[in-house]
Amino acid sequence: MIVAEAVGRTLVRLGADRAFGVVGSGNFHVTGAMVAAGARYVAARHESGAAVMADAYARVSGKLGVVTVHQGCGLTNALTGITEAAKSRTPLIVLAADTPAADLRSNFRVDQDALAHAVGARAERVHGPETAVADTVRACRLAVSGRRTVVLNLPVDVQSRQVPLPLTEPEPEPPRLHRPAPAAEAVAELGRLLMRSRRPVFIAGRGALSGPGPSAGERPAADALRELGAATGALLATSAVARGLFHGDPWSLDVSGGFSSPLAAELISGADLVVGWGCALNKWTTRHGALIAPDASLVQVDLDAEAIGAHRPVTLGIVGDTAATASAVTVFLAGGGGQPAAEDPPADGLRGYRSEELRARIGSELAWNTVPYTDDSTDGNTNGSTDGNTDGNIDPRTLSVRLDGLLPRERVLAVDSGNFMGYPAMFLSVPDEQGFCFTQAFQSIGLGLATAIGAALARPDRLPVAALGDGGALMGVSELETVVRLGLPMAVVVYNDRAYGAEVHHFAGDGADLSTVTFPDTDIAALARGLGYTGVTVRGEDDLEAVASWVDGPRSTPLLVDAKITSTEGSWWLKEAFRAH
Incomplete structure (x- = not known):
């Protein structure tokens, strides 16, 4: 077995059921190996299109995306699509052929590692026949568990070398990692904020969407947010990219931001507490901050600590998985840990921002x-x-x-x-x-x-x-x-x-x-x-x-x-x- 075949087979065993790309001499064998191992290959007419197709396929299917490109110009042609995927934190492998290290005068030679880093992707490399499987597993684990776009460089001279048989690496298994739970004191603080709030609004973003690997088989974030929303009277909105997450819910405001309908904008800007769940709360989602009332409390829940407060100052930041955090806050409130509301809830059980009058308005006035x-x-x-x-x-x-x-x-x-x-x-x-x-x-x-x-x-x-x-x-x-x-x-x-x-x-x-x-x-x-x-x-x-x-x-x-x-x-x-x- 040559390295190209080992890499292709390993990708398929790790869950890559499709590969999108434009095939040239540099990625011919590794793409063929993926097809032989059971993946379907989709030929695009341009590498940027191939990268975008792989990005969209990964987003909608919840599976690992793969795009396969030729060395040098194949990678540069794909860069716009790769940049979109990297900025979106899409779990994607860019299987990129690369020039031999010794071929300094190759027409195809560019610094592919630097290109990946420049657009926000991670650069990994298949170093040799002895490490080919381990290198591929490492790249896939980073893509899935870290929700990253990874450029896996595969030098053409390495591709053709023979892999020692039997393989010394164990049979690869898809990464199985659990996302971090929030700190107990953070759960309590958010619970108390919600109990004191009379007009809470949740805004769910990309981090609330299901994806491959760590969250597979776990409770969907949308269900956890709906349950917490019912317990606290919160209205439900999404960033544009997460549109549809609360479709059909009578308390859904659809999209927050520039696309908000007049009623949605009115209700979001009237909130006294806004909680972003896996949502950047950037200028598009908040209309450059105009949708956040000056006296409103702003909470952000995210897996990435660096994302918290990156666009707007927050009252409280919580590092944790959206579904796990929402469920933990619901349990906290059910146990009586929160402060009681200023008034008893109405007899019909509705509370917070929720009322029968508002339900009727959302049903008749929200849609564009x-x-x-x-x-x-x-x-x-x-x-x-x-x-x-x-x-x-x-x-x-x-x-x-x-x-x-x-x-x-x-x-x-x-x-x-x-x-x-x-x-x-x-x-x-x-x-x-x-x-x-x-x-x-x-x-x-x-x-x-x-x-x-x-x-x-x-x-x-x-x-x-x-x-x-x-x-x-x-x-x-x-x-x-x-x-x-x-x-x-x-x-x-x-x-x-x-x-x-x-x-x-x-x-x-x-x-x-x-x-x-x-x-x-x-x-x-x-x-x-x-x-x-x-x-x-x-x-x-x-x-x-x-x-x-x-x-x-x-x-x-x-x-x-x-x-x-x-x-x-x-x-x-x-x-x-x-x-x-």
Whole structure:
């Protein structure tokens, strides 16, 4: 057995059931070894797309992600996707071929360790045939137990060397580690804060989502938070990346931050105690701090001590697992350890922020599709068009509301970055936290389509929906072919404002020349039809009948909707972001 085969087989035994990548000479054998050991290989058209697919697959499936790339240029091509995964703390192995140490003049030679460190990933290496299995196990343990993206460098000269048989390393086992429990005094302090609070709000983030390894088989954090919320009267919200975690709960406020509906923003900003659970509480989640009342207490629970207070000063920081901490506080309160509330709870058992009146308001006013707006759709005039288009454009809110009603509820939604992103992110509902995959940690456009592919493969029982801007769609256009080749019944919706909309609305008021960020209208539907899609151009609501026909039909081809949207002003979330600068 050569080293490449030993590494590939070990990765599969450690739980890697898929590998995404672009195969070159440097990673040909190790990728083939993974396939021979039972993993499915998914070929992307660009390494960045492959990395994003692996990232999304790991997020939605809860399994270890693997992307395999050629040395040098294969790794540099993948860097944007790797950066997104590293910033998101996705358990991901980047299986990167590397040049031989002695080949100092190789065209492919770059400092791959330094590249990994520069984007926030960890660099590991397969050192030789005697340590090949141990090196691979070490990298996987770091990825899973530490929730890290790890670049595992595999020099091509090492790959071909013979591994001593029988293997001297024991058969690798998936890491089995328990996350740390909170300190008893921290549990008591949080319990007392909750008992004194009259308007508590929980905000759950990425750390409250299930993942591979340590939390497997343990109690889901969402259940523990719901139980604690019921005991204390807390309302439940999430960061954008954890959207769907409390879907269906009558006390859920959906997303906290720039995407918050007016009612959600009102209730979060009215809280006297906010608890972040595995949530960074960054400027996006708190609207640059505006959602945290000046006199509110702020508590942060996180596994990473360095994350606590990194974005906002906190009243109390607790190092511990979200589910374990929430359960411990519930037990503490049930035992009478907390201070009694200032008033007895109502006769119906509701307390804290919860009341029957508020339950009714959340049920009728929370969702964005209940918020009144003036429809800006146009009918053959230049209003709302950045390029002088006279064929009509549809309001992105109207488009999103109609699509939400047309597309099946069991869906997995991936949203690219840009001015448009709030419309699909908030107007399109999702069934749970596995129904929303949001690659925004690096805020790069062009990742949405690859994200949808990875998420679709993780949840083949659901309709995958990719929501893209025209800039991001054209940037990631090569992966349109991947969707067709894989036979995915995906709906791709392009919010086409014929511009880089965020820049248009950021600089329009300064009288700046916007020709660098505006473009002629592009027939993206025609491009998609050339690749085998059902391509539909939407300029008004009547055009959406073609979408309904596709949904009702066999869906034998993927669908691409080229929606020509109005863009008279920046989206509401972008206005919030710009107001802070």
